[in-house]
Amino acid sequence: MSFFIPESYPMRRTWIPETPWSARRPIGMLPPVKESLTPGRRKFRTLAWSVLVFNVMVVLGGAIVRATGSGDGCGESWPLCTDRLIPANPGLETVIEFSHRVTSGLAILGVVTLFVFAVRLYEKGHRVRNGAAASLALLLFESVLGALLIVFSWVDQDASIGRMIVVPIHLLNTYILVGALTLTAWWSSGNPGPTKPIDARMKRSLAFGAVGLLVIGAxxxxxxxxxxxxxxxxxxxxxxEEFSADAPWLLQVRVFHPLIAIAVGLGVAYLVMRLAPTATSRTKRLGAAVGVLIVVxxxxGxxxxxxxxxLETQVIxxxxxxxxxxxxxxxxxxxxGEQAPAELPVERVA
Ligand code: HEM
Structure with missing residues (x-):
């Protein structure tokens, strides 16, 4: 017996836009269709993940600079260190700050290389190319913020209001930069971009979670x-010290981070738990990893x-x-990037 779908049958069935996400749960999701990669794009994928890992290491290096009070290890000269390209007879602070500057320079080089290859390998408007371009812009802004800290001597024991404004902005920019690099690496691995139409509730929940994590970090x-x-x-x-009446402002607000982190962190874990049941097993595993990492x-903390x-626990x-x-x-x-079955083209069987 043959089964066929008449010509008039819509080839692409779409959601009824008002359908809430939860109503689609029983359908489940299909694994996303991975793009097959050309040899050039495969190399790009390796480059993208390596640049991400290297940048995270540079970020951790920045925390070591701050925690050891080595921020003025190179004096006020920038981009030189103690007015030289390579400092002579450096002390520990100079070694730490100089290493951070060298690795930051290499990170810039890595992101520039990523951008150049993205332009060569991906057409204009492609999400990988956009991700690489955003990473480059964010890294350049990051360098400007880093340079501001040095030029205005917002380092070491400086407790000026300028430093207190720039430090959280620096961290936020770092988070967004790491985010742009993550998405570039993710998409360059052949993973699809968002499938349309995007469920508004899902988008809102994901955005809330992201903003929550940014707030905890800042x-x-x-x-x-x-x-x-x-x-x-x-x-x-x-x-x-924190609760003494004459404590500096920074100590008085120290209690907020743990409180915000517990409330918002558990909130993000809950959001992920709510979103994950509709997803494929790979996405569920990523969601579970987010939950476990938050609890850990x-x-x-x-x-x-x-x-x-x-220093050790700060870096961890x-x-x-x-x-x-x-x-x-x-x-x-x-x-x-996952596709719901109802969104897939309907196969015709003659
Ligand atoms: C989801 C949970 C949490 C996240 C994502 C988070 C994130 C962060 C970030 C990004 C920093 C800045 C680090 C830096 O610039 O070097 C920080 C600092 C800090 N956090 Fe958390 N935190 C969390 C939970 C907690 C909790 C529950 C506590 C305390 C009970 C805590 C205590 C601290 C302390 C003492 C610092 C300052 C020292 C340091 O840099 O490590 N955190 N946190």
């Missing part, structure tokens, strides 16, 4: 600055405070924050 950056400027001897002395991060934020805390952000974006991109 407030955390102020805590990191407070810990560098007013290091506590112990957990107890830290808490006592809450414990790391607690340990950080209990130990009065030593920041690395985990970056990991949450990267996996969250991969989760979102994967979810938005």
């Amino acid at each position: 407030v955390g950056a102020l805590n990191a600055l407070a810990d560098s400027l007013y290091p506590a001897e112990s957990f107890l002395s830290g808490v006592t 991060q809450l414990f790391i 607690l340990v950080n405070v209990m130990l009065a934020a030593p 805390h920041l690395a985990t924050a970056d990991a949450i952000w990267i996996v969250y974006l991969m989760f979102g991109a994967s979810l938005l």
Whole structure:
């Protein structure tokens, strides 16, 4: 017996726009169709993931510069270090700051290379090319912010209002840069972009989660600055200083980061849990990873405070924050790239 679909049958069935996301749950999602990559694009994919990893390492290097108070290790000269291309007889602070400058330079080179190859390999308007262009713009802005910190001497023990404004902006820009690099690497791996139409509720939930993570990070950056400027001897002395009437402003607001992180972090985990059931198993795994990383991060944060934020836990805390952000974006991109069966073209069987 043959079965056929008449000519008049619509080839592409679409959602009824008002259908809420939850109503589509029982249908489930189909695995996204991966683009097959040419040899050139395969090399680009390796480059994109390597540039992302290298940039995260540079970000962690920046935290070491801050936590060790090495920000003026090169003096006020920029981009030179102690007025030289390579500092002579450097002390530890100079070595730390100089290494950060060299690795930041290499990161710029990596992102420029990424952009150049994206232009060569992808047509205008392609999401990979746009991602690489955004990464380059954000990295250049990042360098300007880094240079501002040096030129205005917003380093070491400086507690000026200018530094308190630029430090969270610097962290936000870093997050967005890491995000642009993550999406460039993700899409260059053949993963599809968002399939249309995008469910408004899903888009809103993902955006809320992203903004939540950015807010936690920006407030955390102020805590990191407070810990560098007013290091506590112990957990107890830290808490006592925080609640004393004449405590500096940065110490008084230190309590907000853990509170915001617990409320918003668990909120983001909940949003991911709500979105994941409709997804394919790969996206579900990414969602589960976000949830686990958030819970682990809450414990790391607690340990950080209990130990009065030593360098090691500061770096682990920041690395985990970056990991949450990267996996969250991969989760979102994967979810938005999935195709629901009702959206797929209907096969005709003669
Ligand atoms: C989802 C959960 C969390 C995220 C994403 C997060 C993220 C961050 C980020 C991005 C920073 C700035 C690091 C830097 O610039 O070097 C930071 C700093 C800090 N956070 Fe969190 N945090 C979380 C939870 C917590 C919790 C629950 C606590 C305490 C109970 C905590 C304590 C601290 C402390 C003490 C600092 C300053 C010292 C440092 O840099 O490590 N965090 N956090």
